[in-house]
Amino acid sequence: MTPVLSLPRLFLAAGAIQALPQALSELGVSRPLLVSDRNLAACGVLGQVEGALKGKSGYAVFDAIPENPTSAGVLEALAAYRENKCDGVVAIGGGSVIDSGKMLAILAVQGGTPDDYMGAPDKVKAVAPLIVLPTTAGTGSEASPASSIHPTPSERGLGVASLLLVPKVAICDPDLTYTLPRRLTAATGMDALSHCIEAVFAAPENLIAEAMAYNGIRRVSGFLRRAVENGRDPEARLEIMAAAFMGGVAIHKGLGPAHAIAIACGDQDVNHGVLSNIGVVASLDFVATHAPDRARRMAHAMGLADGVSLKDGVISLSQDIGLPLTLSAAGYRVRDLEEVAQAALDTHFNRTAARKPTFDDYRQMIGAVM
Structure with a gap:
């Protein structure tokens, strides 16, 4: 296509x-x-x-x-x-x-x-x-x-x-x-990052969308901490807004298991950006093994030192801006792990995933961030 x-x-x-x-x-x-x-x-x-x-x-x-x-x-x-x-x-x-x-x-x-x-x-x-x-x-x-x-x-x-x-x-x-609270600034900013990361890994080829994704990763990594710390920092707010738009463009390429997990956990009152970020942490080991070169390039785009993994960079940024890294810490209660795993498997995001998770894969990923 x-x-x-x-x-x-x-x-x-x-x-x-x-x-x-x-x-x-x-x-x-x-x-x-x-x-x-x-x-x-x-x-x-x-x-x-x-x-x-x-x-x-x-x-x-x-x-x-x-x-x-x-x-x-x-x-x-x-x-x-x-x-x-x-x-x-x-x-x-x-x-x-x-x-x-x-x-x-x-x-x-x-x-x-x-x-x-x-x-x-x-x-x-x-x-x-x-x-x-x-x-x-x-x-x-x-x-x-x-x-x-x-x-x-x-x-x-x-x-x-x-x-x-x-x-x-x-x-x-x-x-x-400017009136967006600190926590929502953090959550929505990491939502933008999740779009960019998943789009790079997604199977469909779209060079412009992919270029936008890498650019968005650089901007979120470089300016989100500032935007969270000072909501009236004009440069940081502009850069993160640009990154969000770039993430929206990147979505044209496709998404994957992180967003499948976020949607599967969307039946309780937990912010979508928080869930998407947890989904990235849950799924990165699974998807990065399929495309290690892309994972390394994204780590470089985040400004990480050689040898620091993309996952470690996402975790560090999340911790710096105060976002939870597990579902329980985010306020989501997994009542039935098998049901949530099946819901993730049933989402349309798996169509564009370069490495398609099985039911057992989703059960393992979600279980690791409960």
Whole structure:
């Protein structure tokens, strides 16, 4: 298969939020729905976006996307979209909000429910214009072709991937991340690193996505500690936001067992970035033996000394920024190891894994980080 990249138009700079009116105009959107969550409304980030619209009255707001994106949340947003006769979506938030915005963009044109499209990319035929403004730096949803939605809050997320889900415009303004708490800065930053690492190992060939992945690894390794230590460090915030976008581009190449583990453990209220990072630690010994040269190149990209493994570098960075390295420390309780291993085996991430784990492999990997 010929490698494919489909990228949004990107505004990446402090103050990039001011490009929103121009972006809406160029897409022909006259009445967008601003989709966000309560926290961003409360801390003033949503107000910053409204301020960038300079008194423009032709928009509506839906700020009730839950922390983990659910089908119910998307359907509530769809009701607001229709009630206000909107003609485009502006998603302002982290991965949950952006993934919800992507699904809303499908439903706004095609109708139905999120369940109709999960695992069925061929059903995605058209979407409403979508602009995204990430307020975290890690999920990469602003550049990726995927959306993951939980059918209910207690169920694992289900995904759909289509090039139509790549946003038309990504406005990546690091000023919007200044209010992000230290722990979320750490978790989302390591989520970006996990995308880059897994993409390099993934089986499909995509030289541009791979180059982005190596670049993202360098930036996370060089600047995440600073961003966690001082959330108002403008250079660090910009660099990590760039790395997050690069990780989203890298996802076009594919992911693997680390994200399979993260999704399998997505049925409890634990941050996805934390789970993805634990998944990387759990799976690196397994995947690195298949591609030791790539593992060494990534260790070099992290700035590690000769002889220091990629896994040791990830562990050291995680410890420096205060992230847990086991599921129990993260607050996840493995009630049935075999069931979680089977859930990991059933995810679509195994399709792009260069070395495909078996059930026993997953049981061993997950058991090692319990």
